[in-house]
Amino acid sequence: MKADIAFGQYYEGNSFLHRLDPRWKILFSIFYIVVIFLAKNVFAFALLVLSAILLIAVSRIPLRMILRGLKPLIFIIAFTAIINIFWLKGKTVLVDWWIIHIYLEGIINALLIVVRVVILVAGTSVLLTYTTTPLALTDGLERLLSPLAKIRLPVHEFSMMMTIALRFIPTLVEETEKIMNAQKARGADFSTGSLARRAKALIPILIPLFISAFRRAEELATAMECRCYTGGKGRTRMNILHSTWRDPAMCLALCALCAGVVLLNYFAPGYTLAM
Amino acid sequence: MAEITLENVTYVYGKGAPYEMRALDDVSLTFRPGEVTGLIGHTGSGKSTLVQMLNGLLKPDSGRVLLDGKDIWADPKKIQEIRFRVGLVMQYPEYQLFDETVESDIGFGPKNMGMEPEKIKQAVARAAQFAGLSPELLSKSPFDLSGGQKRRAALAGVMAMEPDVLVLDEPAAGLDPGGRREILSRIREYQQESGANVIIVSHSMEDMALYCDRVLVMENGKLVMSGTPAEVFSRAEELIAVGLDVPQITRVARALREVGVDIGLDIYTVKFAAQRLLSGKGKV
Numbered sequence: 001m002k003a004d005i006a007f008g009q010y011y012e013g014n015s016f017l018h019r020l021d022p023r024w025k026i027l028f029s030i031f032y033i034v035v036i037f038l039a040k041n042v043f044a045f046a047l048l049v050l051s052a053i054l055l056i057a058v059s060r061i062p063l064r065m066i067l068r069g070l071k072p073l074i075f076i077i078a079f080t081a082i083i084n085i086f087w088l089k090g091k092t093v094l095v096d097w098w099i100i101h102i103y104l105e106g107i108i109n110a111l112l113i114v115v116r117v118v119i120l121v122a123g124t125s126v127l128l129t130y131t132t133t134p135l136a137l138t139d140g141l142e143r144l145l146s147p148l149a150k151i152r153l154p155v156h157e158f159s160m161m162m163t164i165a166l167r168f169i170p171t172l173v174e175e176t177e178k179i180m181n182a183q184k185a186r187g188a189d190f191s192t193g194s195l196a197r198r199a200k201a202l203i204p205i206l207i208p209l210f211i212s213a214f215r216r217a218e219e220l221a222t223a224m225e226c227r228c229y230t231g232g233k234g235r236t237r238m239n240i241l242h243s244t245w246r247d248p249a250m251c252l253a254l255c256a257l258c259a260g261v262v263l264l265n266y267f268a269p270g271y272t273l274a275m
Numbered sequence: 276m277a278e279i280t281l282e283n284v285t286y287v288y289g290k291g292a293p294y295e296m297r298a299l300d301d302v303s304l305t306f307r308p309g310e311v312t313g314l315i316g317h318t319g320s321g322k323s324t325l326v327q328m329l330n331g332l333l334k335p336d337s338g339r340v341l342l343d344g345k346d347i348w349a350d351p352k353k354i355q356e357i358r359f360r361v362g363l364v365m366q367y368p369e370y371q372l373f374d375e376t377v378e379s380d381i382g383f384g385p386k387n388m389g390m391e392p393e394k395i396k397q398a399v400a401r402a403a404q405f406a407g408l409s410p411e412l413l414s415k416s417p418f419d420l421s422g423g424q425k426r427r428a429a430l431a432g433v434m435a436m437e438p439d440v441l442v443l444d445e446p447a448a449g450l451d452p453g454g455r456r457e458i459l460s461r462i463r464e465y466q467q468e469s470g471a472n473v474i475i476v477s478h479s480m481e482d483m484a485l486y487c488d489r490v491l492v493m494e495n496g497k498l499v500m501s502g503t504p505a506e507v508f509s510r511a512e513e514l515i516a517v518g519l520d521v522p523q524i525t526r527v528a529r530a531l532r533e534v535g536v537d538i539g540l541d542i543y544t545v546k547f548a549a550q551r552l553l554s555g556k557g558k559v
Contacts, residue, residue, distance in 0.1 A: 175370075181332050182371035185363040186432060187355055187387030204383065207373035211418070 009069065009125075010133050016246060017059045017131040022140030024247040028254060029128045035258045036120055040273045044264040045112055051257050052119045052126075059126045066122050066130075073121060077114050084110035108271050134166040143241060149232075156232025164220070172213065179208050277343055277360060277439035277472050279306045279329055284338035286324055298324040300496040301338070306440070308472040311463060313483040313504075315476075316493030317518040322476045323366070325493070326444050329474070330361040342440075359388050362438030366445045368429030372417035377408070377428050380417050384436040395435075402435035403428075405465050407457060423454045430458070434465060440472040441465070447482060455479075459486045480522045484508065484543040492519065505541040524548050 020028070039045050056066060090105025128137070142159035149155045180190070183204045190201050265272075286299040298321045306312050306329075316322045327333040328340055331347050331354040339346050347357045362384075365371070374380035378399055385395045403413060406427040412420065417428055430446065446462065447455040459475075463486050466473040477483055483490055483504060490507040492500035494517040500507050507514070511521045511529060521543075528542040538551040 178365065179371055181327065182365045182368060183383075184332060185330055185358055185365065186371075186384035186436070187358055188383075189355065189387070204371075204373045208370055212370055 009065075009129055011061050011065060011130045013060055013131065015058060015060045015131065016250075017055070017127065019244070019246055020131075020250055021241055021243045021247050022132050022136040023143050023241060024243065024250070025128055025132055026137075026140050026144055028250060029124050031254050031258070032123055032127060033120065035254070035261055036116060036123070038258070039116070039261045039265065041265045041268045042108075042112070042270045042272075043268040044261045045115055045273075047257070047260050047264060048119055049115060052123045055123055055126045059131055061126060061130050066126065069125050069130075070118060070121060073117065077117050080117065081110040081114050084113055105271070109273060112271075112273050135163060138163045138166070139239075139241065156235075160232075168216070171216075172209070175212055176205065176209055179205050278308055279361070279440055279472065280304070280341040280344075281325075281328065282339045282341065284325075284328060284335040284340060286328065286333060286336050288324075290336075297496050299328070299335070302496070302498050303338075304491065304498055304501065306472055306474055308439070309466075309470055310488040311466050311473045311475060311486055313475050313477060313487035313490045314493065315478070315480070315483055315490060315519060317478075320493040320517075321496040322493055323444055324496075326363065326442055326474070326476055329440065329442050330358045330363045332363070355387075359384075359436055360438055361440040361442060362433040362436050364430055364433045364441070364443045364446060366448065368432075369422065369425035371432075372425060372429060375416060376414055377403075377417050377420070378413040381413075381428060381431045381435050384432055388436060398435045398437065399431070402431040402437075405434050405461060406431035407461050423450055423458075426450065426454070426458065427461075430461075437469070438471065440474070442474045442476075444476045445478070446475060447477070447479070455482065462486070480508070480520050480525075484522045484525075492517070494518075504543045508543040509541040511540070 017025075036048060039048050056063065085102060085106045086100070088103060088106035088109050089101070090103035092104035093101065094104055094107070095102040132140075138159045141162070142155055145153075145155045145159070180188075184190075188201060188204055190198065190205075192198075193201070281302050281304050284299055284302045285297070288294075288296045288298055300321075302321075302325065314322050314325070324333065328335060331340070334348060340348070342357060342360065347354065372380050374383060381399045381402055382395045385398045390398065399413070400410070403410065408424065408427050408431060412424060412428075417425060420428060426446075430443075433441070441462070443462065447458050450458065459482055462473060462475070465471065475483075475487065487504060490500075490502065490504050491498060492507060492514065499517065500510065500513065508521050508525045511525060514521055524545050524547075525540075525543050528538055528540060528548060531538060532540070538548065542548045542551065
């Protein structure tokens, strides 16, 4: 049961990626996503695959973990692949039967799209979620957004809310499990009957869950006030984020990747993505 | 009546993961009807896991759970019938209250059993009386009750199903001493009147000593001791070795023996200690 809570899925480690500054890492992830979408040419895609393999190798996160993260996406990946195979028109006809026309281009296109989605998810999760604690992540985000505080956006409050939300996900999951067990012990049945019946069967879970969430919120607010929390103004930090040589190095590597992808897009021969 | 037997039950959390934990390790034991059995062990010893085995909330990885000699997992579709026969009151049960009135909340279990509305009413009234809830509270919202009343309402919610086996996980946790005594003696009364098989999980050695006929001690997913309170509490060194304690009065008896007043080591209630002392057994 605890194994199901993969949210945030930080993987303890001390690799190059783990030690990057979270502020930079957020920017790197955005940059990486942009580069992934820039790639059009098959060779550019090959370069991307290489970069993703390199990222995974550097992070020292077991492949098994990454594959597990991809599992929920199987349906979406299969869906886009199938749409591409059947709808894309090209020059080389492979199958021409009744209303089904499959072209070689369609298949290549489908493959490239699948590669794109896989790299998108695997790459960014290795770069960000697997190697950054949720706390460091929100901290980095707060720092990145801090200029917005100048135009009176409550950046600190926003990031505090995010931290608290992340912190309480496992707690609420555990609580839901407890309440479900308690109601099951009284003969509640969540898995049979019509949709309406099943929806109704959720009431005995949702009401106690909401009540306890409100109770927790109140307790947390009191506890924070007892420790003199008054918001972000004038608050200093225990852990100050430091940028090291690793961040410019990573930045350089990504720029090189971007340049490589753009160059290959223009000059390399071979198939180019249709959408 | 209902006898529950565990046969070589093993249960592992997070199988295959780095944090794999053997919560129950080849446990075999029997809970007999007509008894109050106490289950003690410190946090993480496997008590709560064991308790969830009894009504089929968890399924053993290996081994069997037998209710009156029949495997409760023989037909997984009928597990609900087992849950009606083996009532489980979870830790802090007041957090499971949800309905508009106390009465309908207590009636949730019987309703799930498919009882007639008239019968539900009777069952609720009986259960409320057992749990010590006054009738005028039944029409209130469960969220308007005090902490102790909520606990009793939740307890009544399970009692109303009139289970043959009543399992309670820390029924008195977080209550004041008066509330503890009240709720535990209500449970004891329920057992005596219904002849049910009652199993109580607790941290409190005093409560175990006072209310149980038999005490089981768990450590690291294994059953390490079982016997009457006198038998178990006379083995104080072993209990302390597994991170548990003995009732205060047992410690007093041990200290008395060290200064030369021997009233025996099988002392576990104050009353009993007083009897021994008065009978002149402790003469120096």
